[in-house]
Amino acid sequence: MTDQDFRRRLDEAAAATQATLDALLAPSPLEGEIARPARLLEAMRYVALGGGKRLRPFLALESARLFGVCGESAARAAAAIEMIHCYSLAHDDLPAMDDDDLRRGRPTAHKAFDEATAILAGDGLLTYAFDVLADPATHADPLIRARLVLALARAAGLGGMVGGQALDLEAEKAAAPLTQEETLRLQAMKTGALLRVCVDFGAILGGASAEVAAALGRYGDALGAAFQIADDILDAEGDEAALGKRAGKDAERNKATLIGLLGLEKARARRDALVETAVAALADAKLGEATATLAEAARFVALRSS
């Protein structure tokens, strides 16, 4: 697969996700909803439709495609993951958390609206993600719907993303720096779990065997770990214009990163080894040529410049 082919697929997935999110966040209330308040909906749209690479939906769509699953099921499942990702950014940006004014080159939600609206827009997107997954429109089989809900809730909750963010805030205040083991666990929770669940979604939607699902899971874990190292490198070296947010924050805040623990060179080597692990796990899944896009995704994630 050429780099150009890969980027085209990534862009197509982003456009499809944007369209799905746009339709899901329409003004008309669904059955069981009383009304959709205009300003809150506007803030949820601001948070969810603000662009980004849409890496998570891409991973979910490509994983589902390995099993021939596409269309509405994959699109809605991918959009639900993106809603969770976007809500977490809006809450993480709040003054009480990371206190960021800029996100993807635009004012953060609490700057564009106000703090209360940013909190509620996050709560609304978090809740809506599970609504979308549990809705029969996502899949005719309720077992698949229930499994999607459970997998996403585990990845996003206190034992996953929310727990990782809590550990991160604690680590900033702690007297002693985190050990390497603690740092890896924090990152696996904060960013790894949600990246991993993208491929789990493919396996659930596709009815993968336990063995294939486990191989994809190893891919997802390795990709998630490589993503975080790449993120730390970008923060240390990146320029703000390309990132669309402030760089150099990690050092400023004494955040736990592998660069701080290992140095830049060893962190890069570890990142490259994780890409190898990810690609090897895909081979273990024995799904043939179809996994080429996901292999490219691991390389892309590790070497991206924004």
Place this chain on the structure above:
Amino acid sequence: MTDQDFRRRLDEAAAATQATLDALLAPSPLEGEIARPARLLEAMRYVALGGGKRLRPFLALESARLFGVCGESAARAAAAIEMIHCYSLAHDDLPAMDDDDLRRGRPTAHKAFDEATAILAGDGLLTYAFDVLADPATHADPLIRARLVLALARAAGLGGMVGGQALDLEAEKAAAPLTQEETLRLQAMKTGALLRVCVDFGAILGGASAEVAAALGRYGDALGAAFQIADDILDAEGDEAALGKRAGKDAERNKATLIGLLGLEKARARRDALVETAVAALADAKLGEATATLAEAARFVALRSS
């Protein structure tokens, strides 16, 4: 049913809910969770285990009991609703929202911990509610699990509770007071939807016919509306010691209430008529003597002193 019998049942449901929440919020991670960070878990326990009447779980448990459903299914479903209720209180109390220091006679979550932890504890409980519902431990039938998730997400999201809170904050800042119609819609969203979903949970767990489910739904809607008027009356007249929170806030903040629109006497009459509507809806459900506790619950909700 005597008042004493009713209160005993209410207390029993509260104790059972406390035990279920305590077990769900244990330190050991579940399958799919990486770890449960101690301080975040402590904050989630503070928010969820801080007492209260546990009216919502009681309504869910009693509704399920109409169909002979009890045990783990009903207990977990009821606990999930209470998690949503408790998370919403923690977020509503934040400085950017209602800015309250006291809740149930204790410091609010952001006072006892800090703002970031209160936000994350809320996010964690919101997410965990859907985890609990989607878990096979709640019900063997995945269709029932998916229906519980969908009903709760609709009641809690932008077309329900979160949307109602957003409208409430907007109304405080608005130049013109809300009309009666707007006030009723706001209240149906902010507090009514979550009370209504408690009886919906009973109907879902019990496999009620569409007709019976609709009759119970009318009960839930009327009870929710009566609850809100009673709440407004308590705020206007109540004493802080009994409430465990500050009284007189509504007038101070120019909140939209039916008392403001109709006056106290007409608001009381409306509340009493809603209790009649609720009791009549129960009779429509044709479930016999079993509904006596829910009928008493409507009276209790309307006439409570805290």
